[in-house]
Amino acid sequence: MYDTGKILAGLVAFIVVATFPLWFTNLFGSPSARPVLELPKGEKKCVEDTEYMRHWHMNMLDQWRNEVVREGKRMYVSSDGRKFEMSLNKNCLKCHESRAKFCDRCHNYMAVDPYCWDCHVTPTGE
Amino acid sequence: MLEYALKGSKRYWTLIGILAVLACAGVITFLYQLKVGLGITGMSRDVSWGFYISQFTFLVGIAASAVMVVLPYYLHNYKAFGRMTILGEFLAIPAVTMCILFIFVDMGQPMRIVNVFLHPTPNSPMFWDTIVLMGYLFLNVVISMVTFGAERKGVAPPRWIKPIIILSIPWAVSIHTVTAFLYAGLEARPFWMTAILAPRFLASAFASGPSLLIILALIVRKFSKFDPGKEAIGKLAQIVTYAMAINVFFVLVEVFTGVYSDMPEHYHSFQYLFLGLGGKSMLTPWAWVSVVLSFGTLFFLLFPKIRRNESALAVLCAGVIAALWIEKGLTMVITGFIPNPMDRVTEYWPTLPEGIISLGIYAIGFLVLAALYKIAISIREQLEAR
Amino acid sequence: MDESRRNFLKITGTGVFGALWGIPVLRAVGKAFESSPKALKAKRWAMALDMKRLGRDDVRAAAAKACNSAHNIPDLGIAEEEVKWIWTEEYEAAFPTQVDKFTPEQMRKQPVLVLCNHCDRPPCVRVCPTKATFKREEDGIVMMDMHRCIGCRYCMAACPYGSRSFNWRDPKPFVRQGIRTDYPTRTKGVVEKCTLCAERLARGENPACVDAANKVGGAGTIVFGDIADPNSEISRVLRSRQTVRRKPSLGTSPQVYYLL
Numbered sequence: 001m002y003d004t005g006k007i008l009a010g011l012v013a014f015i016v017v018a019t020f021p022l023w024f025t026n027l028f029g030s031p032s033a034r035p036v037l038e039l040p041k042g043e044k045k046c047v048e049d050t051e052y053m054r055h056w057h058m059n060m061l062d063q064w065r066n067e068v069v070r071e072g073k074r075m076y077v078s079s080d081g082r083k084f085e086m087s088l089n090k091n092c093l094k095c096h097e098s099r100a101k102f103c104d105r106c107h108n109y110m111a112v113d114p115y116c117w118d119c120h121v122t123p124t125g126e
Numbered sequence: 127m128l129e130y131a132l133k134g135s136k137r138y139w140t141l142i143g144i145l146a147v148l149a150c151a152g153v154i155t156f157l158y159q160l161k162v163g164l165g166i167t168g169m170s171r172d173v174s175w176g177f178y179i180s181q182f183t184f185l186v187g188i189a190a191s192a193v194m195v196v197l198p199y200y201l202h203n204y205k206a207f208g209r210m211t212i213l214g215e216f217l218a219i220p221a222v223t224m225c226i227l228f229i230f231v232d233m234g235q236p237m238r239i240v241n242v243f244l245h246p247t248p249n250s251p252m253f254w255d256t257i258v259l260m261g262y263l264f265l266n267v268v269i270s271m272v273t274f275g276a277e278r279k280g281v282a283p284p285r286w287i288k289p290i291i292i293l294s295i296p297w298a299v300s301i302h303t304v305t306a307f308l309y310a311g312l313e314a315r316p317f318w319m320t321a322i323l324a325p326r327f328l329a330s331a332f333a334s335g336p337s338l339l340i341i342l343a344l345i346v347r348k349f350s351k352f353d354p355g356k357e358a359i360g361k362l363a364q365i366v367t368y369a370m371a372i373n374v375f376f377v378l379v380e381v382f383t384g385v386y387s388d389m390p391e392h393y394h395s396f397q398y399l400f401l402g403l404g405g406k407s408m409l410t411p412w413a414w415v416s417v418v419l420s421f422g423t424l425f426f427l428l429f430p431k432i433r434r435n436e437s438a439l440a441v442l443c444a445g446v447i448a449a450l451w452i453e454k455g456l457t458m459v460i461t462g463f464i465p466n467p468m469d470r471v472t473e474y475w476p477t478l479p480e481g482i483i484s485l486g487i488y489a490i491g492f493l494v495l496a497a498l499y500k501i502a503i504s505i506r507e508q509l510e511a512r
Numbered sequence: 513m514d515e516s517r518r519n520f521l522k523i524t525g526t527g528v529f530g531a532l533w534g535i536p537v538l539r540a541v542g543k544a545f546e547s548s549p550k551a552l553k554a555k556r557w558a559m560a561l562d563m564k565r566l567g568r569d570d571v572r573a574a575a576a577k578a579c580n581s582a583h584n585i586p587d588l589g590i591a592e593e594e595v596k597w598i599w600t601e602e603y604e605a606a607f608p609t610q611v612d613k614f615t616p617e618q619m620r621k622q623p624v625l626v627l628c629n630h631c632d633r634p635p636c637v638r639v640c641p642t643k644a645t646f647k648r649e650e651d652g653i654v655m656m657d658m659h660r661c662i663g664c665r666y667c668m669a670a671c672p673y674g675s676r677s678f679n680w681r682d683p684k685p686f687v688r689q690g691i692r693t694d695y696p697t698r699t700k701g702v703v704e705k706c707t708l709c710a711e712r713l714a715r716g717e718n719p720a721c722v723d724a725a726n727k728v729g730g731a732g733t734i735v736f737g738d739i740a741d742p743n744s745e746i747s748r749v750l751r752s753r754q755t756v757r758r759k760p761s762l763g764t765s766p767q768v769y770y771l772l
Contacts, residue, residue: 065659067545069655069657069658069659070646070655070657071545072547072551072648072650072651072710072714073545073546073547074546074547074548074551074714075545075546075547075548076545077544077545077546083546085548086545089693089694089696090694115699118682118699119658119696119697119698119699120696120697121684121691121693121696121697122693123693125691125693162681162700163679163680163681163682163700163701164663164678164680164681164700164701165593165680165681165700169680170592170593170680171592171593171594171596171668171674171677171678172592172674174665174668174669174678175665175669232664232665233662233663233664233701234661234662234663234664234665234678234679234700234701234702234703235661235662235663235699235701235702236662236663238642238660238661238662238663239662241642241644241660241662242641242642242662244642245642245643245660247640247641247642247643249638249639250638250639250640250641250666251639252639252641252664252666253641256641308666309669311639312635312639312669312670313635313672313762313763313764314635314669314670314671314672314762315669390608390609391609462669463669466674467671467672467673467674468601468605468606468608468674469604469605469608470605472592
């Protein structure tokens with residue numbers, strides 16, 4: 001192989017630069033930058049457990065909207081048997097009143113921009 | 127092979143520069159359209175498809191017409207097209223690219239275009255159109271790269287490419303047929319709902335595409351040492367003549383059915399196009415220019431002596447392209463929406479941003495064309511110098 | 513050398529693709545999805561509009577207003593870009609093949625309430641490349657999935673009734689009656705239309721226009737019900753009175769009937 005040294009050096013440099021956000025945050029990032037979400041006051045339990053919601057809420061909402069719009073089914077039966085209306089506005093946002101203090105804080109932190117809000121307006125008009 | 131597109135004369139780079147500037151203007155205007163929405167175009171709830179889809183329709187024809195050089199060369203072993211085929215295939219590639227871009231800018235939610243593949247819907251002609259267009263682009267890239275690459279090395283192309291070339295022939299017909307089916311299957315639009323739309327599209331494609339190819343071949347010969355051949359150009363001129371004659375015949379057949387039957391839904395669109403309806407006649411002058419150009423160019427093309435005069439031929443080819451561009455790239459799609467389902471006339475004219483975006487796409491297309499032709503010319507010149 | 517590099521790329525490429533394929537998309541935990549017990553159900557919804565009673569301006573206005581406010585319909589103030597779910601047309605525009613030169617002027621100009629016909633054989637559904645618009649098999653409603661629509665507007669070209677509207681720009685600033693938060697607005701670049709108030713049917717309520725029209729114009733101004741049930745009110749009305757449909761010769765089989 002020609003230029004083995006140069007190629008390897010280049011590869012290492014590339015990996016270091018490409019993974020900059022990962023190692024920099026872990027080594028030098030301050031924990032205070034992590035988002036603090038405002039949790040609902042009255043309600044302790046979401047439709048599913050917190051861990052599940054944190055990881056899968058986007059897939060769940062995607063499935064919900066298909067069930068509602070396409071299958072005409074509007075009730076969700078959770079794993080512990082409770083029933084909820086599958087509605088962002090009439091279910092989720094009833095407890096999570098503030099989009100800015102809940103949804104956006106984490107979405108901004110993760111730099112994701114879901115287009116839910118292009119159409120759905122929160123009960124507080126956000 | 128691509129490296130040849132990166133080495134060129136000052137003239138080549140000037141051309142590339144101008145096209146790149148136009149392309150950038152188009153891209154920037156498209157970003158504006160993404161932000162504001164398709165409201166920046168002249169389209170409306172009544173005329174809901176406009177200039178973009180019209181350009182798409184016209185360019186599908188240009189893309190499909192490559193078959194007019196591929197078929198005689200590979201199926202009938204017509205040697206004179208030996209040096210023309212690569213120009214034909216290298217014209218099809220940018221043409222399909224432009225088609226795809228015009229569809230893309232016409233979407234209200236272009237980022238969701240993957241939904242067409244995530245939720246495939248075989249009963250929609252648009253689904254099939256996406257498939258055949260992508261397939262055609264793929265076929266042409268593979269065929270031109272493989273055959274031209276072999277030629278450059280002075281070896282015979284690999285045997286496996288032959289069936290793919292044969293496949294590309296019906297495939298070319300399919301892209302324009304499916305595009306016609308996009309329109310021809312709608313009971314809501316009597317102007318388009320005609321069985322002859324697909325044949326008519328093919329006829330006009332085989333007139334406009336080879337016309338463009340003739341002009342490009344003449345330019346190539348003028349500015350380089352690569353000569354696609356006098357016989358090849360003459361044969362293409364003959365093809366243009368036949369296709370134009372068939373196209374004019376098909377249009378007349380349609381006008382007869384629409385006008386003679388006198389059914390209001392059918393007649394009103396023709397009335398709007400050629401005479402004006404309800405005091406509105408924005409497209410009428412264009413329609414007549416197209417008619418005059420069609421008959422005029424066809425008349426002169428019929429004389430072999432005039433056809434053989436290459437400067438006269440270039441003018442006639444430009445006339446054919448203009449006539450068919452007006453027909454397919456302007457009046458055909460828009461008139462289908464007029465009058466609207468309530469029998470009222472809402473007119474359409476593209477806006478400036480719409481024009482800039484379209485110009486930008488044409489610039490991208492011609493950029494690809496220039497680069498590909500540069501490759502073809504450089505390699506050809508090398509081969510000829512050997 | 514060259515060969516092995518190519519093979520290496522092939523193998524890694526396939527491997528990465530396969531690994532991505534295997535990532536589970538959703539770890540489902542919920543037990544079930546159910547329709548609400550209160551929901552109104554039918555085998556085939558249909559509507560009969562009393563043309564005479566809907567000739568009254570206040571009745572039509574009430575019906576349109578109820579729909580517009582229930583669904584956050586914008587008022588763009590530009591005729592070419594209007595979003596319309598239910599609106600008024602003149603008789604000659606709604607039924608262009610039904611007028612001739614002897615049709616009295618008063619009849620030609622008679623206002624008619626029009627909306628999506630929820631066709632039995634909807635051309636819009638036939639052409640949609642993503643199934644964003646589809647016919648609900650259980651009750652015949654021609655639905656619109658605004659999440660999936662790519663905005664190609666093929667359905668607008670296919671609809672013979674002009675019942676589909678495109679969002680040429682963001683509609684939110686034009687929802688002049690104030691955005692209600694229990695129903696979404698739309699985003700720019702999607703097509704929308706009447707959904708026969710699928711969301712109200714799910715709550716056990718009639719479509720908004722039906723209730724509003726019957727309240728102002730009296731019971732029976734718009735009869736709404738299941739035509740698959742021969743004993744339903746709408747079946748009886750359709751059997752006993754003469755009706756017309758818009759452009760029946762096209763074979764789309766509209767399920768909005770007009771009572772003469």
